[in-house]
Amino acid sequence: MGKVVLDISMSLDGFVAGPNPTLEEPLGAGGERLHEWTVGLATWRERHGESHGARNADDEVVAESLAATGAVVMGRRMFSGGVGAWEDDPNADGWWGDTPPFRTPVFVVTHHAREPLERKERTTFTFVTEGIESAVERARAAAGDKNVLVAGGASLAQQVLNAGLLDELQIHLAPILLGEGTRLLEHVDPDVRLESTRVIESPAVTHLRFEIAASV
Amino acid sequence: MGKVVLDISMSLDGFVAGPNPTLEEPLGAGGERLHEWTVGLATWRERHGESHGARNADDEVVAESLAATGAVVMGRRMFSGGVGAWEDDPNADGWWGDTPPFRTPVFVVTHHAREPLERKERTTFTFVTEGIESAVERARAAAGDKNVLVAGGASLAQQVLNAGLLDELQIHLAPILLGEGTRLLEHVDPDVRLESTRVIESPAVTHLRFEIAASV
Numbered sequence: 422m423g424k425v426v427l428d429i430s431m432s433l434d435g436f437v438a439g440p441n442p443t444l445e446e447p448l449g450a451g452g453e454r455l456h457e458w459t460v461g462l463a464t465w466r467e468r469h470g471e472s473h474g475a476r477n478a479d480d481e482v483v484a485e486s487l488a489a490t491g492a493v494v495m496g497r498r499m500f501s502g503g504v505g506a507w508e509d510d511p512n513a514d515g516w517w518g519d520t521p522p523f524r525t526p527v528f529v530v531t532h533h534a535r536e537p538l539e540r541k542e543r544t545t546f547t548f549v550t551e552g553i554e555s556a557v558e559r560a561r562a563a564a565g566d567k568n569v570l571v572a573g574g575a576s577l578a579q580q581v582l583n584a585g586l587l588d589e590l591q592i593h594l595a596p597i598l599l600g601e602g603t604r605l606l607e608h609v610d611p612d613v614r615l616e617s618t619r620v621i622e623s624p625a626v627t628h629l630r631f632e633i634a635a636s637v
Numbered sequence: 638m639g640k641v642v643l644d645i646s647m648s649l650d651g652f653v654a655g656p657n658p659t660l661e662e663p664l665g666a667g668g669e670r671l672h673e674w675t676v677g678l679a680t681w682r683e684r685h686g687e688s689h690g691a692r693n694a695d696d697e698v699v700a701e702s703l704a705a706t707g708a709v710v711m712g713r714r715m716f717s718g719g720v721g722a723w724e725d726d727p728n729a730d731g732w733w734g735d736t737p738p739f740r741t742p743v744f745v746v747t748h749h750a751r752e753p754l755e756r757k758e759r760t761t762f763t764f765v766t767e768g769i770e771s772a773v774e775r776a777r778a779a780a781g782d783k784n785v786l787v788a789g790g791a792s793l794a795q796q797v798l799n800a801g802l803l804d805e806l807q808i809h810l811a812p813i814l815l816g817e818g819t820r821l822l823e824h825v826d827p828d829v830r831l832e833s834t835r836v837i838e839s840p841a842v843t844h845l846r847f848e849i850a851a852s853v
Contacts, residue, residue, distance in 0.1 A: 433808075433822060433831065433845075433847075434651065434820075434822035434823070434825065435650060435651040435820075435822070451827065592649075594845075596831040596832065596833040596847055597827075597831065598822060598825055598826075598827045598829055598831070599827055600825065600826070600827035601827075604650075604651075606649060606650035606651070606814060607650070609650065609814055609816065610814075610816070611667065611813075611814045611815055611816035611817075613814055615649065615812040615813065615814070616812065616840075617812040617838070617840055617841075617842075617843060620836060620838035620843050622833070622836035623833075624832075624833055625833075626833075627833060627836050627843075627845065629649075629810075629843065631649075631812055
């Protein structure tokens with residue numbers, strides 16, 4: 422059986438989004454800087470329909486993660502783009518367009534029931550209103566032997582950590598300061614025990630991997 | 638001329654001390670866990686008058702840092718042990734005992750003027766009331782070709798960063814969560830630009846080194 426993995430970019434001061442997200446800046450002011458390390462990579466560009474990207478250590482980490490992923494779990498805000506569009510219109514399309522980069526089943530944790538959305542390139546969005554355990558369980562079933570990727574945002578990540586549902590945490594630590602915004606590791610039970618299992622460095626980002634041990 | 642270097646242990650959730658520091662727990666609740674990676678190391682044990690420590694990658698990082706250091710700058714709380722003893726008694730001895738581990742001149746940034754303290758093994762504490770620029774300048778003069786080590790705490794680190802006085806930041810990232818306490822990278826100008834220059838990993842801790850580039 423695969424693992425449940427949280428995979429997310431974080432600034433050195435602990436933020437996974439900047440302040441004041443808008444539809445134009447769903448990651449908040451400065452938040453795009455968290456992902457600057459990805460945008461030139463071959464694997465990332467292929468997922469977005471482009472070619473001629475860089476093949477380097479960072480690209481290998483991304484390719485490895487994507488190849489291992491059989492299903493994705495994300496929060497409602499991450500689906501909708503971080504702002505209130507979906508609450509205003511429960512059938513809004515979300516932020517990911519016709520051809521989302523996931524290419525797996527995606528389970529969106531939400532209080533708003535709605536019909537599944539089918540998108541191109543094998544991405545389907547299924548809306549789960551029974552809570553995070555149910556969403557992770559359904560993603561596990563869909564993923565088979567592959568991993569369940571918890572994609573964010575911070576609130577979902579914290580819930581999954583605190584519920585003891587996470588097997589592995591991969592943080593792409595960007596050498597930037599955001600100063601304010603949404604912190605990843607806030608409201609997390611400090612008894613969660615982490616074991617550092619791998620570090621891969623590049624000038625652009627440091628990939629830190631932790632196994633989650635049982636809480637004491 | 639040497640560099641001005643901040644060298645500090647930080648939890649994965651960004652803390653350099655836990656909550657509620659006391660004389661018995663100057664690093665706050667759980668704060669000792671930040672430094673667990675150091676206590677068995679040969680270099681650390683030698684500095685504390687003990688032998689038979691471990692010689693490994695972590696020890697090399699500590700030995701390298703100590704060998705490069707010609708003077709130390711610290712905040713008043715770090716000198717006094719984090720609590721109010723010194724305010725109660727301006728001539729209190731501080732927290733470091735007869736034989737502090739620094740073995741260099743130490744410049745303590747404070748509002749309370751007092752005579753220098755001479756300790757064993759070449760450690761002297763000089764109290765600087767003219768501000769951080771003056772403390773760093775005096776430490777530079779004392780350090781000669783060696784580095785000035787900014788030892789903490791967080792408030793001093795933030796002031797030194799924001800004043801543009803820092804050349805290098807070395808964070809020993811411990812794979813622990815403290816949940817609350819004192820954050821290192823709070824109140825720091827997000828325009829401070831960091832360049833990742835070295836990563837050394839061990840199971841106990843990841844040593845991250847950044848050069849501070851000019852602010853944009």
